[in-house]
Each structure stands twice: as C-alpha cells, then as structure tokens.
Amino acid sequence: MEIDKAIGESDDKRLKTKYNNAIFVIKRALSLYSIEEVAFSFNGGKDSTVLLHLLRAGYFLHKKELSCSNGGLSSFPVRTIYFESPSAFTEINAFTYDAAQTYGIQLDIIRQDFKSGLEALLKANPIRAIFLGVRIGDPTAVGQEQFSPSSPGWPPFMRVNPILDWSYRDVWAFLLTCKVKYCSLYDQGYTSIGSIHDTVPNALLSVNDTSSKEKFKPAYLLSDGRLERAGRVKKNASTKNDVGSDSQKHEVLLASVIAVGDEILSGTVEDQLGLSLCKKLTSVGWSVQQTSVLRNDIDSVSEEVDRQRSICDMVFIYGGVGPLHSDVTLAGVAKAFGVRLAPDEEFEEYLRHLISEHCTGDRNEMAQLPEGITELLHHEKLSVPLIKCRNVIVLAATNTEELEKEWECLTELTKLGGSTSLMELYASRRLMTSLTDVEVAEPLSKLGLEFPDIYLGCYRKSRQGPIIICLKGKDNARIDSAVEALRKKFKEGVFVDMK
Numbered sequence: 366m367e368i369d370k371a372i373g374e375s376d377d378k379r380l381k382t383k384y385n386n387a388i389f390v391i392k393r394a395l396s397l398y399s400i401e402e403v404a405f406s407f408n409g410g411k412d413s414t415v416l417l418h419l420l421r422a423g424y425f426l427h428k429k430e431l432s433c434s435n436g437g438l439s440s441f442p443v444r445t446i447y448f449e450s451p452s453a454f455t456e457i458n459a460f461t462y463d464a465a466q467t468y469g470i471q472l473d474i475i476r477q478d479f480k481s482g483l484e485a486l487l488k489a490n491p492i493r494a495i496f497l498g499v500r501i502g503d504p505t506a507v508g509q510e511q512f513s514p515s516s517p518g519w520p521p522f523m524r525v526n527p528i529l530d531w532s533y534r535d536v537w538a539f540l541l542t543c544k545v546k547y548c549s550l551y552d553q554g555y556t557s558i559g560s561i562h563d564t565v566p567n568a569l570l571s572v573n574d575t576s577s578k579e580k581f582k583p584a585y586l587l588s589d590g591r592l593e594r595a596g597r598v599k600k601n602a603s604t605k606n607d608v609g610s611d612s613q614k615h616e617v618l619l620a621s622v623i624a625v626g627d628e629i630l631s632g633t634v635e636d637q638l639g640l641s642l643c644k645k646l647t648s649v650g651w652s653v654q655q656t657s658v659l660r661n662d663i664d665s666v667s668e669e670v671d672r673q674r675s676i677c678d679m680v681f682i683y684g685g686v687g688p689l690h691s692d693v694t695l696a697g698v699a700k701a702f703g704v705r706l707a708p709d710e711e712f713e714e715y716l717r718h719l720i721s722e723h724c725t726g727d728r729n730e731m732a733q734l735p736e737g738i739t740e741l742l743h744h745e746k747l748s749v750p751l752i753k754c755r756n757v758i759v760l761a762a763t764n765t766e767e768l769e770k771e772w773e774c775l776t777e778l779t780k781l782g783g784s785t786s787l788m789e790l791y792a793s794r795r796l797m798t799s800l801t802d803v804e805v806a807e808p809l810s811k812l813g814l815e816f817p818d819i820y821l822g823c824y825r826k827s828r829q830g831p832i833i834i835c836l837k838g839k840d841n842a843r844i845d846s847a848v849e850a851l852r853k854k855f856k857e858g859v860f861v862d863m864k
C-alpha cells in the first residue's frame with residue numbers, strides 16, 4: 366500500500382508517530398463499527414485529503430490484520446459524503462470529483478445544510494460514525510476528542526477525528542511525503558479554504574512582484590501554521606470579542622489590565638507592570654477601563670477574565686504564567702472561555718529550545734494552552750511567542766524591561782497582521798490651565814457635545830495646582846479643531862500646550 370510504504374520509508378519521526386496514531390484511531394473505529402456504519406466527510410480541503418489517504422491506508426491495514434487483504438485497494442469502501450454548495454470554489458469541486466474518480470470513491474453529494482443533510486443521511490442509512498478532518502486549532506474543534514459524539518441538537522452519531530492532534534506542518538509533511546495530489550488552490554497561496562465569499566489567499570505568502578498581479582507562494586511554505594486562517598475574511602461582528610471590526614474603527618478602544626499574583630496583594634512586590642501597561646495603552650489611544658490584581662486562583666482568574674473580555678476590546682493579563690503550582694493564569698483563561706488546556710506542540714517546541722535541559726517528565730506542563738482559541742504571535746525578537754486567546758493577551762513579562770520588549774513586538778505584530786488593528790496610533794493633546802474647575806466645567810461639557818468623537822479627560826496633580834485637560838481621538842485635525850473651539854470660549858492665553 367503506497368501510503369504506508371511512503372511513511373515507512375520516511376525519516377520524519379514526528380510524521381511517523383502522527384501517522385501511526387491516526388491509523389490506530391481509524392483501525393479502532395473500523396473494529397467498533399461495520400463498514401456500512403461508517404462514513405467519511407470529504408470536501409476536497411487539505412485536511413480531508415490527508416484523511417482520505419489515511420483511511421485508504423487504515424482500511425488496508427485493518428483488512429491485512431484480519432488476513433483478508435488481497436494486497437491492493439482498487440476501490441474505496443467507506444461511504445463518502447460531500448456537502449456541495451454553490452459558494453464552493455470551482456477548484457475545490459473539481460478536485461473532489463477528480464479524487465473520487467482516481468480512488469474509486471462513490472460520492473454521496475448532499476445539497477442541504479450540514480444538519481438537515483446528516484438527518485436525512487442517517488435516516489436512510491445505518492451510519493453510526495463519521496470520519497472528519499477536524500484539527501485542533503479549527504474553531505469547530507473546541508472541546509472535541511478523537512471520538513466525540515455529535516453535539517446536542519445534531520443527529521446522533523460518533524464524530525471520529527483521526528487527525529485532531531495534527532499541526533499545519535504535519536498535514537503538509539504528509540501530503541508532500543506521500544506525493545499525493547491536493548487541490549490546486551493550495552499552490553496559489555490559499556492555506557485554509559472556506560467559501561468563495563470568505564476566503565482569499567494568505568497575505569503572509571504574498572510575493573513582492575513588479576507586475577501588477579499579486580503572486581503568492583504555495584501553502585506548504587507558510588512557516589507559522591498558527592496563521593493558516595489568515596486568509597479567512599472575518600465575518601462582521603460587533604461584539605467586543607472581535608477587535609478590528611469596522612463598527613469600532615472610529616471609537617476609542619477599551620482595555621482591561623489584570624495582574625495575577627498573591628505577592629502583589631500581600632504587598633511583598635510592587636506591581637510596576639500595570640502602571641507601565643496603562644501608560645503604553647493610553648499612549649496609543651486606548652482607554653484602560655479597569656486594572657485589577659487577583660489571587661493565584663483559577664476561579665478568580667476565570668471570573669475576572671470572563672467579565673472583562675465581554676466588556677473590553679482587549680484584556681491584558683500578566684503574572685501566574687509558568688510551571689509552578691501557583692501559575693494558574695492560562696488555566697483561568699481557558700476556564701473563562703469554557704475550553705480545556707491542551708498540549709500545544711508548536712509552543713512546546715519553542716519551550717524545549719529554551720529550557721530543554723530543565724524539562725522534567727514526558728510533557729512540558731507549560732506547553733498546555735487553551736484549546737482551540739489560542740493564537741501564537743511570533744516575533745523574531747521573542748524566544749517564545751506571545752499568547753493570544755481571542756481578545757485576551759497573556760504577557761509572560763516578569764519585569765518592565767521584558768514588558769518593553771513584548772510590547773514592542775506586540776505593536777509591530779498587530780500592525781503587520783492586518784486582521785487585528787490593535788494598536789492604531791491615536792492623536793492626543795494635553796492642555797494646562799490655571800482656570801478653576803467651576804470656570805471650565807460648563808464650556809468643557811459643551812465641547813464634548815460638539816466633538817462627540819473626541820475623548821475629553823481632566824485631572825489635577827494637587828488641589829491647588831493647574832488643571833490638565835487631555836483630548837484624544839483618531840485624527841489630529843479634529844483634535845486641533847476641538848482645541849481651537851475650547852480656546853475661543855475663553856480669553857487668549859489661558860491654555861498652555863503640554864508636551
């Protein structure tokens with residue numbers, strides 16, 4: 366069997382392990398269910414193409430163990446379903462049909478939505494288990510295991526996910542090692558394929574070219590698999606969980622800063638990071654809504670993160686990140702999102718480079734990350750990537766110098782990524798005046814009504830000292846107009862610009 370042979374002859378130990386585990390899952394499923402009771406959900410995508418070949422190999426090996434193999438596979442015996450949609454790429458359709466022809470697959474084409482289609486399929490057939498090419502990191506993988514019953518509200522069947530623990534790199538290592546055909550879109554820079562309405566080539570594979578047409582490198586050259594979905598256009602959402610949506614472009618973005626540490630609460634350590642983060646966020650136009658200091662306790666973290674993530678655009682959390690028993694921040698974040706902590710092989714590799722000699726046991730506990738919601742933000746200046754779980758950024762900094770570096774990388778990354786306009790620079794001006802509160806109060810509130818897009822803040826450093834007025838917004842010209850309007854309300858020279 367050519368797939369089994371290709372993997373057998375490969376030197377890639379990691380791929381061999383992934384392959385053997387997936388084959389084990391497939392063989393278990395084929396022992397648990399009869400061939401009429403299983404189905405394969407195939408859509409021509411890279412993950413389902415991997416699964417197609419694993420199923421071919423798994424079926425062959427399963428038969429061989431039962432000593433009824435004739436040595437080859439002329440047709441594919443597993444019922445294969447394809448939910449065809451008018452919004453699928455023609456290349457995906459063409460590849461799916463081609464693959465069916467090449468490998469002797471009898472395709473069941475379903476032209477209904479997933480749920481209704483599956484209901485009809487299960488009514489008409491004795492299907493009890495469906496193989497899927499779902500992988501950890503896919504939004505739909507959250508909470509799934511290799512064998513996971515379908516969700517409540519869905520027709521009852523077992524979802525079998527043999528490649529759940531495969532990374533993007535593993536997928537390409539397999540397809541290239543086995544030299545199997547895959548959909549042509551992957552050679553044109555597409556890295557994960559949805560519908561024609563929500564998928565474009567991955568900008569990270571763009572090649573600078575003098576000709577007018579933008580060119581892209583093939584999908585297997587994407588070095589950071591975490592960004593495979595960067596070519597998926599975000600669906601419009603105006604929730605606070607989706608930073609960067611158009612609806613928020615002209616508003617002040619809201620941040621929350623959370624410190625985790627018993628040592629801060631007991632007064633043993635002075636928290637410098639919170640202060641520094643507030644300054645940094647404010648300097649780029651964010652409005653910090655709240656800072657909090659929490660105990661090293663999973664529930665305290667999860668409750669606070671859950672609250673803040675729903676009211677703020679971005680939550681920054683630090684402290685409690687590491688291998689100690691008190692390092693509960695990531696577990697708290699996972700709990701806040703209702704997902705488990707799961708080993709993340711890419712992150713583990715970074716940590717292994719960093720602390721290899723000090724690792725104890727088989728698994729590095731620090732490499733457990735909230736499953737399905739974590740994006741690693743890589744930067745060449747960072748030895749370990751930053752962790753972003755939806756709108757929660759987990760900072761590993763333990764002092765202000767480390768924070769400085771992480772912040773610098775974060776601002777660069779979020780500008781580069783394009784998908785999260787996290788750190789768009791805002792304009793601001795500060796004015797100082799010796800007018801009294803009573804004198805400025807009314808004109809200032811009128812100014813607020815005239816310039817609703819400008820944030821107006823006031824404070825004084827001492828009871829008798831001058832008042833400082835801050836104006837913040839996205840546009841320098843708007844701020845200047847607001848300052849002019851404010852000046853016109855008073856005698857000349859009562860406001861002094863501060864640096």
Ligand SMILES: Cc1cc2nc3c(=O)[nH]c(=O)nc-3n(C[C@H](O)[C@H](O)[C@H](O)COP(=O)(O)O)c2cc1C
Nearest residue numbers: 406448479483495497505514515516517519524559
């Ligand atoms: C065979 C099959 C079984 C599925 N079973 C479930 C399920 O049990 N629970 C669920 O929430 N979604 C289920 N889905 C839907 C997927 O989780 C997901 O919504 C779907 O792949 C569409 O992804 P998209 O929104 O990115 O296009 C199933 C899809 C397929 C094809």
Ligand SMILES: Nc1ncnc2c1ncn2[C@@H]1O[C@H](COP(=O)(O)OP(=O)(O)OP(=O)(O)O)[C@@H](O)[C@H]1O
Nearest residue numbers: 406407408410411412413447448497498499557558
């Ligand atoms: N239209 C569909 N018909 C049949 N199965 C589907 C369909 N869409 C998704 N699936 C199943 O869900 C799995 C996960 O889909 P997903 O889009 O994440 O992966 P993929 O399409 O195989 O690869 P890619 O991530 O490159 O798009 C697929 O491997 C397949 O098993």
Ligand SMILES: [Mg+2]
Nearest residue numbers: 410557558559
């Ligand atoms: Mg797909």
